[in-house]
Amino acid sequence: MTDDTSLDPDLGALEARVARDLEDLCRPAADWVAKRSHEGRPVTDVVIVGGGMCGALAWHALAVHGIRDVRVFDRAEEGREGPWLTYARMETLRSPKHLTGPAFGMGALTFRAWFRAQFGEDAWEALDKIPRPMWMDYLMWYRRVLGVPVENGVAVERIAPAGPYLRLTLSGPGAPSDEIICRKLVMATGRDGTGGPNIPDFVGDLPRSRWAHSADDIDFAALKGRRVVVIGVGASAMDNAAEALEQGAAEVRFLVRRKEMPRINKMMGIGSPGFSCGYGALPDEWRWRFMRYSFVTQTPPPRGSTQRVSRHPNAYFHFGKGIAGLEPRGEGVRVRLSDGSALDTDFVVLGTGFTVDPMARTEFGPAADDIELWTHAYTPPPDERHADLANFPYLNRDFTFRPRRGRDADWLGHVYCYNYGATASQGKISGDIPGISTGATILAQALAARFYSEDVERHWQNLVDYDTPEILGDEYRDDPWPAAAEAETEVGR
């Protein structure tokens, strides 16, 4: 086994290695993007909405490509970006520990390097899965060591066109101003980044105090001694059930519509650089077929999370139980099932995941309806229909939104959907840890190419105007033509 201390004796040494690697790779590149102004105000080249894993990575990828006038806004307070310390409730990540995630081609930026630098090689070998809070520690280090300038407490409320640019309305304690003008916008807004929590209609008018979505801030201590129903059996459903049981819930019952537990993580099974790079370039038929299959087969909860629940004797799994409605019953809830039966409980947790639905986002306002979706662009064979998948935005290969046919909304093409909403169009390269650096590469290269072509006249002028000599004139002489060569020419004539 390698003696870890000889590799990375401490975090300071690793940080020096990061700095050296950046220097050796000439990262970041010098800013080359032509500057613009609008109504007398400077135009920011790129705004990234979201300072989580993808937002920080996108900033780094853009810097590597010499796109440096970039601001990163996150409405969360520093250290509370994304799910990891907010509503994620698993003990460890599902992802294997060795995945390189946001490292963007630099070994020194991996979780593995960061972990070994602090805890050593033996601890790395002994580590099974990455503890959830530790992943957030790593992401905060990643941000710090790269100098990602996340501006916290800044919510992007509304996006609208402003001539050829975008006008962003901002709010929050950290907002630098009420609005800002930018050329391009990257929505690194996460798992619910093109939608929101999935609240099924069967919730009806049930008082808010009697139910929660798994992404809510839930007071689990208040569930001590109470009966809890969890609807769904995905990873978040499982983690929320575990929390409730560990806080002393009297019982937790899973109500699961499907007849049996999904057991095979199909997408994990076919993960490869080929899938990450190739999916987005496939014809619609293939992209639809792959993603629909993944949706229909569903991702199982992690084995460890399931065992965390099932070790409690008061945890019950009920399959084939579709929900017809939830009604108040005394202080609790009556759950009416589609099979005509009913169950009384005290509190319901929806482990129903997230929808992808641009209309659920406030940032676009009514213009969300102008976004082209898969349902507008592709008609699947009758036996391959899928309503949820049909609601995903149909993106260009560079992550930009497309306006629906007949809508006057070309400005949507300046907005890059670098979040879970890109999944149907791009595959799994805009959220999950395995593929995000591939996604960031596509994003940054596309933005660099776009800026260059939009500014081609200025770049042409730069070419014409450039007059710094590389050859100064003292490196050579303009020699006289040799006389012998002259004579030869005469003879030949």
Ligand SMILES: Cc1cc2nc3c(=O)[nH]c(=O)nc-3n(C[C@H](O)[C@H](O)[C@H](O)COP(=O)(O)OP(=O)(O)OC[C@H]3O[C@@H](n4cnc5c(N)ncnc54)[C@H](O)[C@@H]3O)c2cc1C
């Ligand atoms: C519970 C849970 C567990 C997961 N576990 C794994 C796992 O084990 N392995 C894996 O590969 N993937 C996992 N994922 C998927 C993925 O890795 C995460 O969703 C991850 O957080 C994605 O990073 P992100 O930067 O895209 O989004 P986020 O980390 O969610 O960051 C998005 C940020 O955008 C900000 N934001 C949104 N809208 C606005 C706005 N209008 N203005 C300003 N700020 C805004 C939010 O405050 C947030 O901080 C998990 C996801 C969840 C939800």
